[in-house]
Amino acid sequence: MKPKKSPSFSLSLPVETADQVRAVQQAVGAQEGYASVNELLAAAVNRELRWLQRKHNGGMPWRGIPAGVFRPGMRTKEESRGSGPNSTGRTTPRGRSAMIQGEK
Incomplete structure (x- = not known):
């Protein structure tokens, strides 16, 4: 019996950020305890x-949302403006958050 596969996400990054993620992994990933870009x-x-x-939640995790609840693809203009059902209301991430988008 095959082990159960972890859920995955497909994310996009600007080329420069993706290049930096790979560079960090190659330069110090193992030293910092990251065996792969995925672990980083x-x-x-x-x-x-x-x-x-x-x-935002008193230090507690939110109840998880199963895969398939959000529609696939890019957000609509309404969602990006903060009025759609899947909107976060957040137009730009905090500075350090920008790197957290994965590589496709």
């Missing part, structure tokens, strides 16, 4: 999640 990005996402939980 997962750690960054987890740090951001903890920060947002502390800021």
Whole structure:
């Protein structure tokens, strides 16, 4: 029996950011304990999640949302402006958040 596969996300990055992620992984990834770009990005996402939980949810995790709830693809103009059903109301990420978008 095959082991259960982890859920995955497909993310896009600006070329310069993707280049930097690969450069960081090659230069210091192993030294910092990251065996792969995926491990580096997962750690960054987890740090951001903890920060947002502390800021907006009393430090507690939100109830998870299963795959398939959000529609695939780019957000609509309405969602980007903060009025759509999947909108975050957040037009730009905090400075350190920009790197947390993965590589496609």
